[in-house]
Amino acid sequence: xxRSHLSLCxxxxxxxxxxxxxxxxxDKKVSADHERFERIVQAVETLRSAxxxxxxxxxxxxxxxxxxxxxxxxxxxxxxxxxxxxxxxxAIERIYIKGERIKVNVRxxxxxxxxxxxxxxxxxxHGVWVWSGTKDILLAGVEGAIPFGKADR
Numbered sequence: 550x551x552r553s554h555l556s557l558c559x560x561x562x563x564x565x566x567x568x569x570x571x572x573x574x575x576d577k578k579v580s581a582d583h584e585r586f587e588r589i590v591q592a593v594e595t596l597r598s599a600x601x602x603x604x605x606x607x608x609x610x611x612x613x614x615x616x617x618x619x620x621x622x623x624x625x626x627x628x629x630x631x632x633x634x635x636x637x638x639x640a641i642e643r644i645y646i647k648g649e650r651i652k653v654n655v656r657x658x659x660x661x662x663x664x665x666x667x668x669x670x671x672x673x674x675h676g677v678w679v680w681s682g683t684k685d686i687l688l689a690g691v692e693g694a695i696p697f698g699k700a701d702r
Contacts (some may be wrong), residue, residue, distance in 0.1 A: 585683060589644060589651055592686040593678065597639045600697065603629045612688045613681060621691065624698030631700035632661040634669075639696075642675075650689075651680040661699045670699065 592611060599607035608625055612618050628635065637659040645652040658673035674694025681689040691697070 585646070585686075586644065588684075588686050589646075589653065589680060590641065592680060592688075593639060593641060593653055593655065596678075596688065597637055600625065600628075601635050601637045603635060605629060615689070617690075618688075621697060624701055627700040628661070628698065631663065633664055634660075634662040636660040636662075636669075637696055649681050649683060651682075651686070653678045653680060657696050659696050659699075672696070672699065 596611050605626060637657060639655050639657045641653055642656055643654040654677055656675050660669040660671045662669035676691060676693035676695045678688060679690035680686050
């Protein structure tokens with residue numbers, strides 16, 4: 550009885566070890582959901598970086614061609630025309646995915662500087678950046694406090 554119990558425990562241990570090896574295998578494929586999640590995170594970082602570097606074309610490429618974005622694009626362009634330097638930090642707090650619609654809750658803080666002689670304007674806030682897509686992740690809307698359009702405030 551003890552011997553069969555030990556054999557059963559040894560067999561279970563062997564199964565756990567082998568399945569663990571498969572779980573930690575380096576050639577395990579990344580799931581499609583995880584790849585999409587990484588594309589979402591990259592899209593947020595690309596938008597932050599393009600805005601900070603004042604690359605208007607790069608910002609536009611991240612936006613869906615929606616009529617409502619004309620105002621946002623104008624605000625961003627005025628920021629670029631007004632400030633010599635922009636520093637923006639964005640932290641993702643939560644990501645909601647429902648079909649092709651993605652809501653990314655962000656916390657941001659930034660500094661907008663007109664010239665080196667003038668102290669920068671600083672601000673921070675929370676907002677929701679709404680994205681759309683599965684392969685290509687594009688900005689579809691913004692809600693709440695946003696860092697864009699600082700020159701208009």
